[in-house]
Amino acid sequence: MNQWELVATVLGAGLIPCLLVCALASIADGLIALEVASTLLSTIMIALSEGLQRQPFIDLALTFALLSLLGALAFARLLERDL
Amino acid sequence: MSARHVAATALLAAGASIEVLAVIGLAALRDTFDRLHVVGLATFGALLVGVAVAVRESFSLIGDKALATGVLLVVFGPVLVHTTARSLRTRERGDWRADIEQHREEDS
Numbered sequence A: 001m002n003q004w005e006l007v008a009t010v011l012g013a014g015l016i017p018c019l020l021v022c023a024l025a026s027i028a029d030g031l032i033a034l035e036v037a038s039t040l041l042s043t044i045m046i047a048l049s050e051g052l053q054r055q056p057f058i059d060l061a062l063t064f065a066l067l068s069l070l071g072a073l074a075f076a077r078l079l080e081r082d083l
Numbered sequence B: 001m002s003a004r005h006v007a008a009t010a011l012l013a014a015g016a017s018i019e020v021l022a023v024i025g026l027a028a029l030r031d032t033f034d035r036l037h038v039v040g041l042a043t044f045g046a047l048l049v050g051v052a053v054a055v056r057e058s059f060s061l062i063g064d065k066a067l068a069t070g071v072l073l074v075v076f077g078p079v080l081v082h083t084t085a086r087s088l089r090t091r092e093r094g095d096w097r098a099d100i101e102q103h104r105e106e107d108s
Helices: A003-024 A027-051 A055-080 B003-028 B037-057 B061-093 B100-107
Strands: none
Touching: A003 A027, A003 B003, A027 A055, A027 B003, A027 B037, A027 B061, A055 B061, B003 B037, B037 B061
16 A cells, blocks of 8 residues: 555545534534535545556546535535525 | 655645644534634645645646646635635525624724
């Protein structure tokens, strides 16, 4: 296991608290946990594509970062009206 | 081990530490608006990991895109935080501008 895979593993463990906050805290805290988790996941994908030497996989990280931002913005707007 | 390798490893460790700190903050802080601060912190961790890849691989396919991912998250992170804060405030008070005029009158 190289250092990139190690970082991906550590950050993967960091998703567990985010999941717990999503499940147990209020809906507003859940949205914030989702935003943090999406940043963590983008970083994990960057680290894995470098660690596993699968360079085209970096496109996944870039696409996921963009889509997660849009998704979180949509969630925030919907939350405003309690939909 | 080259200087580039050492620099990339140091940046990677710094980025990962910042993200772990953000997760600890998310779990430890109790107020919703306090928790919002860790979103911005986590994006800088992603940027450092992207810079680490760019340092290691130089400006290649993976280096450019890793850097672009980090920059995207750092640039749009504050927009996301602001939108979330505004939505939560609107949800709480009906209008995000509520009480602002009252505070202004109290201050003047």
